[in-house]
Amino acid sequence: MLAIVCPGQGAQKPGFLAPWLEVAGVRDSLVAMSEASGVDLIHHGTESDAETIRDTAVAQPLLVAAGIIALDPLVGAAGSGAGPQADLLAGHSVGEITAAALSGVLRREDAMRLVAVRSRAMAAAAAAEPTSMAAVVGGTREEVLTAIQEHGLTPANINSAAQVVAAGAKERIDALSAAPPAKARVIPLQVAGAFHTSYMAPARQELEALVAQLTASDPHPQCPLVSNAAGEVVTEGGRYLELIVNQVAAPVDWEACMRVFADRGVTGILEVAPAGTLTGLAKRELKGVALMNLNTPEDLDAAGGFIREHGSAVDRVDAVDHDEEN
Incomplete structure (x- = not known):
């Protein structure tokens, strides 16, 4: 198959x-x-x-x-x-x-x-306004999604059990990066905007x-x-x-x-x-x-x-x- x-x-x-x-x-x-x-x-x-x-x-x-x-x-x-x-x-x-x-x-x-x-x-x-995306790697799914929501962001890509990509306003991505969920890393992505939102x-x-x-x-x-x-x-x-x-x-x-x-x-x-x-x-x-x-x-x-x-x-x-x- x-x-x-x-x-x-x-x-x-x-x-x-x-x-x-x-x-x-x-x-x-x-x-x-x-x-x-x-x-x-x-x-x-x-x-x-x-x-x-x-x-x-x-x-x-x-x-x-x-x-x-x-x-x-x-x-x-x-x-x-x-x-x-x-x-x-x-x-x-x-x-x-x-x-x-x-x-x-x-x-x-x-x-x-x-x-x-x-x-x-x-x-x-x-290009209409400054937005971005960041991969959240690790942590537990529930805590990761909660953190994304609390920062006013969207889970734009659910790539695997260990990786969710958050998207939204750039300052909110920066805030998530500064305060990642427990046992997770936040990796800013080099993209032009908040795709899939x-x-x-x-x-x-x-x-x-x-x-x-x-x-x-x-x-x-x-x-x-x-x-x-x-x-x-x-x-x-x-x-x-x-x-x-x-x-x-x-x-x-x-x-x-x-x-x-x-x-x-x-x-x-x-x-x-x-x-x-x-x-x-x-x-x-x-x-x-x-x-x-x-x-x-x-x-x-x-x-x-x-x-x-x-x-x-x-x-x-x-x-x-x-x-x-x-």
Whole structure:
């Protein structure tokens, strides 16, 4: 049982797309996705520095494009997406757009249009007033949530049993950092604003207007999407669009997504580039589940073997192909 997961903002690194340009077809794909998003993905993914790609309007399109080009050599750029290869697909925050593109729920051009509007709208909302986010690591869940609430903040990301990200006004984040919950550390994050909170309401309105112009397909029947919205298992394209609009101003519950993986008997988790964040959380939360990071073309052979080993959907696809040949 295979889950393919897609990282969120903060996972990007300077030059991380450079190795992929050596793979056949990747440059053309990046050019097309650059046109759709209005962002020069090749330049920013190979030459821009860390500060430049920290910009929300740059980082988010880069991340979606990276996940697409990383998996393309394994599932086929012109094929039916990762659905037949995996049993579940999920993404953290903006990674949900990557997952939708990989599954075929969104055409990749529409996915890039969506992430372009999302990223610019979120950046604009963040610039309206000084807000920030901080990871609260350790402590007990009840005490951590109480402390976040007492400081007038929102638990914007519930990443694992040991990590909750608080978001809100910058001075309140500073106050939480100065008085952390018992046995917990507060780590300020280098982000532009309080994402996944009510501060992002203007961005939500912009997304509503765009989504009305998009058409979403249903996920592959054997590979639903697992949503950040309390781990809801999404089997309809229309429902995906509703959730992705709400998501910008609502908490990301990645812990709930991991519970779905456990409940469904996932044996392997493959994280697409730039990988490591979500497999790191799974390493602590999902003991015994095999993990694979697909970061560079050098990982492709191992990733292909990992998919064949854990993707029960592959057996179904092979069986269909065999029947068609006969």
